Amino acid sequence: MASFTLDVNGKSHAIDADPDMPLLYALKNDVGLNNPQFGCGLAQCGACTVHLNGQPIRSCVTPVSAVGDGKVVTMSGLGTPEKPHPLQTAYVAEQVTQCGYCINGWVMTAAAFLRDNKKPTDEQIKQALHGIKCRCGTHMNILRAVKRAASMMG
Amino acid sequence: MTKMEKPANFSRRSFLTTGGALVVSIGMPISAETLLSINTAFAQATATRPPLVPNQLSSYVAINADGSVSAFFGKMDMGQGLYVSIGQMVAEELDVPFERVTVYMADTRTSVNQGGASGSTGIQSGGKQMRAASAEARRVLVEMGAQKLNLPADQLTVADGVVQAKSDPAKRATYAELIGGRHFNVELEWNNKIGNALYAPGKATPKSHKDYKIVGKPIKRADIAPKAFCTAPFVTDIKRPGMVHARMVRPPVAGATIESVDEASIKNIPGARVVRENNFLAVVADKEWDAIKALRQLKVQWSNSKPPFIDQAALYEYIRKAPVRKREDSKPVGNVEEAFKSAARVIEAEYEWPFQSHSCMGPACAVVEIADNGHVTCWSGTQKPHFLRDGVARTLGVKPETVDCIWVVGPGSYGRSDADDCGNDCAVIAKAVGKPVRLQYMRNDGTGWDPKAPASIHRARAAIDAKGQVIAYQFLSKGFSRVDVNTNGSQPRDTLAGHFRGVELRSGDNFGVPAESYAFANKHTAWETIPPLLDRASPLRSSHLRDPVGPQIHFASESFMDEIAHALGVDPLELRLRHVKNPRHAAVLQAAAKKAGWESRPSPRKGQSGNTASGRGIAYAARNGTVVAIVSEIEVDRSTGKIWARKFTVAHDCGQVINPDGLVHTVEGNIIQALSRTIWEEVKFDTGNVTSIDWLTYPILDMTEVPEVIDVVILDRPDQPPTGAGEGSTRPVTAAIANAIFDATGVRLRRAPFTPDRLRAAMS
The missing domain is CATH 3.30.365.10 (Aldehyde oxidase/xanthine dehydrogenase, molybdopterin binding domain)
Structure with missing residues (x-):
């Protein structure tokens, strides 16, 4: 066990954990967030995606000891109903989800991609989201939402 | 607006009686709290809660003190927006605005067993019942309005939840005034069935579609925003005081049994312990990561089980030759065998379909808490919480009324998935450790050990006469059963918890034939099932995955229509239109x-x-x-x-x-x-x-x-x-x-x- 101070969504959290414990469990059980989610523990699906210093990472395979002073932003830190991120607005407008368990992977990956890539083509969006899983098959909705958000972030 | 506040302290009455503003989330299984106001007593209304039984109107619908409507639905919405449709049907029949209706789903504390999600019957049978109950509620409310206004019921109408005289809208009584905050006490004509077949109408006739104002309208879901802002919990987010974490230990070779468990092998992990009953094996720890470490570290000696399966490359040959356990023939049309004898040409083909997995987005998760008084609460992503309630009761050897099962949205839902196994597993562990337990499977459990859609082969034959007409058609499905384990978790024999603890599987038989309306002068279809490869705790046990056996059967039957069209040199649509009758x-x-x-x-x-x-x-x-x-x-x-x-x-x-x-x-x-x-x-x-x-x-x-x-x-x-x-x-x-x-x-x-x-x- 070791002590860590995590910067999550702009707040500092002191936790005691095994250095090799993945960040996911710190976020869910120590910080107490309802997101991200455990999908595979193998970095294959995206359900656990968060931003570390602005870049999407898979928190299910990132040891808490590797986070250091890095700034962690989860999907709940992306925006609020009062001040939503364009992707959150677009998700609601396009009625994207079915079960919604996959949502962190798509939104957090797309958020970093749209921040760095203005006016992307459909093909670029698809490539950016390659590998992320949705089992309910809401891909058409997801694409519409990401395109809507892209136009909002223009 | 969408919090799951202390769900364990929830009672059905709190919907109606607890003080405070209306706090609701449409479609979420949470408590709504409204102000109680006692009005004049009517026989059809009661301040005390009638029993939650299928023949009571109060089991389906309630008018809250503020005139809002609570609909209690014994099915669930897996994310296809079913609850919105149910809300529309309820609002339509009650003549209240859609926004005034909240649908509470799939919670044994609030709804009767309407079968859970099953066979796409959410609207077809579940909605039919909610429509009938809502129509009856409106009829009763109009009758109560007639009493209060001292007017005949046929001179009254309803608009926006207000009963009023057709001749004089000033003569009016709101639903809230008539019954708000109390319960309906009206008996329905129940058909004595539970599940999908449950139907309990009242005396009222639902509206004509010509009068619809809400049904048929595109209304958006309100449960997307809580997901987009991460304010709504998934079942994986349920936390209980003193809760510990568990993981299941599955055998490396299917069918292997435990010879010994080296509990000392995890003694360096804080709080880690083993729960074992026969071949049921789990690890528990205070922290989730410690449970996962214990799972990986635990040394178990498994028996040298004879590998139970076949070479996958030989799967379809195996099915072809396997003994038939049950066969069911459709009623034949004409005389197929004679027709084939007279055929100028015969076209034949065989199609093959593999086992498929639900592979839900996340492996199943459940939380089970057993209170000091013995009451059991199970939070689960199951599609069928009422049946899981029964399963948990049987697994624990307690009465069903001692158990509540609360559906909370889980990681996907496409049939009889690993969710029902997980709820039963978690109950066994919670009883053993005497603390609330959260069990989430690992990915390999979710994909490797979930119930599978059955593998099958399908043979089709068509007889063509000299003029190029199809004169006979024959179709046979042969495969593993779609109900090797049953489609719900109500019986230990259908769950891994049961199998590993020693309960014998009673594998059921069912498959299917094409659902179309092609008319041929001679036609015959049939299905055959074969026994499972391993009769207990099999990772290839088969059950329902979205549209059970539909994709495989119609892959075959509709490919074969094109094969006939090709043989005849005609357009595939043209061939279908020649024969389709409906x-x-x-x-x-x-x-x-x-x-x-x-x-x-x-x-x-x-x-x-x-x-x-x-x-x-x-x-x-x-x-x-x-x-x-x-x-x-x-x-x-x-x-x-x-x-x-x-x-x-x-x-x-x-x-x-x-x-x-x-x-x-x-x-x-x-x-x-x-x-x-x-x-x-x-x-x-x-x-x-x-x-x-x-x-x-x-x-x-x-x-x-x-x-x-x-x-x-x-x-x-x-x-x-x-x-x-x-x-x-x-x-x-x-x-x-x-x-x-x-x-x-x-x-x-x-x-x-x-x-x-x-x-x-x-x-x-």
Whole structure:
């Protein structure tokens, strides 16, 4: 066990954990967030995606000891109903989800991609989201939402 | 607005009686709190809660003190927007604005057993009951209004939840004034069935569709925003005071039994302990990561079990030769055998379908808490909480009324998944450790050990006479049963917890035959089931996955229609229209073809050269009253064998459409999931165990492979009863693609899935 101070969504959290414990469990059980989610523990699906210093990472395979002073932003830190991120607005407008368990992977990956890539083509969006899983098959909705958000972030 | 506040302290009465503002989340299983105001007593209303039984109106609908409506629904919405449709049906019959209705779903504390999610009957049977109950509630409210206003009921009308005199709107009584905050006390005519078949109407006749104002409107879901802002908990987020974490330890070889467990091997992990009962083995720790470490570290000596499975390469040969355990024949038309004897030509084909996995987005999770007074609460992502309640009660050896099961949205829901196993497993562990337990499976449990869609073969034969007419048709499905384990977790014999603890499986038999209306002078269809490869705790035990046995059967039957068309040199749509008899079936075929701009010609398409070949295919199927025709337009990369399904045109007739917006989203999801099953999905196994254990070994459709367009044509039939949309459009997808592959390349694929390797090999 070791002590860590995590910067999550702009707040500092002191936790005691095994250095090799993945960040996911710190976020869910120590910080107490309802997101991200455990999908595979193998970095294959995206359900656990968060931003570390602005870049999407898979928190299910990132040891808490590797986070250091890095700034962690989860999907709940992306925006609020009062001040939503364009992707959150677009998700609601396009009625994207079915079960919604996959949502962190798509939104957090797309958020970093749209921040760095203005006016992307459909093909670029698809490539950016390659590998992320949705089992309910809401891909058409997801694409519409990401395109809507892209136009909002223009 | 969407918090799950202390769900354990919830009681059904708190919906109606607790002080404070209305705090509701449509579709979420949470408590709503409204102000109680006692009015004049009526016989049809009561301040005390009537029992939660199917023949009580109060079991389905309540008017809160502020006039808002609570609808208690014994099914659940897996994300297709069902609860919105239910809210529309309830609001319509009660004559209240849609926004005033809150639907509480799939919670044994608030609803009776309407079967949970099952067979796309959410609207078809679940909605039918909610409609009948709401109509009865309106009738009772009008009667109460008549008493209060001292006017005959037939001189009253209802608008926006206000009963008023037709002649004088000033003579009025609101629903809130009439009964708000108290319960209906009205007996319904229950058919004495539970589950999907439950029906308990009152004396009222529901409205004519001509008077609908809310049904048929596109209304959006309110449960997306809480997901987008991460304010709504999934079942994985449920936390209870003192809760510990558990993981299951499954055998490396299916059928292996435990010889010894070295509990000392995890003694360095704080709080880690083993829970064992026969071959049921779990690890528990205070912290989740410690439970996972204990799972990985625990030393177990398993028996040298004889590997129970067969070489996967021989799967279909095995099914072909396996002894038939049960056969069911449809009523034959004409004399098929005689017709085949007189045939000028006989066309025959056989099709093969693999085991497939639910592979939910996350492996199942459940939380079970046993209170000091023995009351058990199980939070689960199950589709069927009432049945899981019964299962947990049996697993723990307590009465069902001692157990509550609360559905909380889980990681996907497509049938009898691992969720029902998880709830029962978690109950065993919670009893053993005496603390609230959260159990989440690992990925390899979710993919490797979930109940599978059954593998099967399908033989079709057609007899053609000298004039080129189809004079006889025969179809046989043979495969593993769709109910090797039953479709709910109500019996320990159908769960892994039961199997590993020593309960014997009683494997059931069911499969199916094509659902279409093709008329042939002589026609015969049948199905046969074979015994499971391993009779207990099998990772290849088979059960229901979205549209159970529909994709495999109609892959075969609708591919075969194209094979007949090819043999006769006619257009595949033309052949179907020659034989299809039900006018609604013909209508979807014509609608899909028209919207897709179907060109009448035989397949394959001529003049295809170059690396990319394009083709089109059509297929249709019925499902429980719903009928769907699909035209797929695809491109095949000849060098890689990769298929891109560029466009789908889907003509969909599910009778009366309650919410066209929800319907289109549902159809899109079905098409994508079915496309994934068509191109990629096949459970791999070796002789010892399932080897599809994650997303690399069980790939699904990727974002880079999705269609450009899914064009949904809704054939609304407002004068017809509504039927299901949750699965029907899954059914014809594989054949529509197989037929398009043939159109593009002249290659007929008769084994799913159509992986690039398989198609490339077939083309070479």
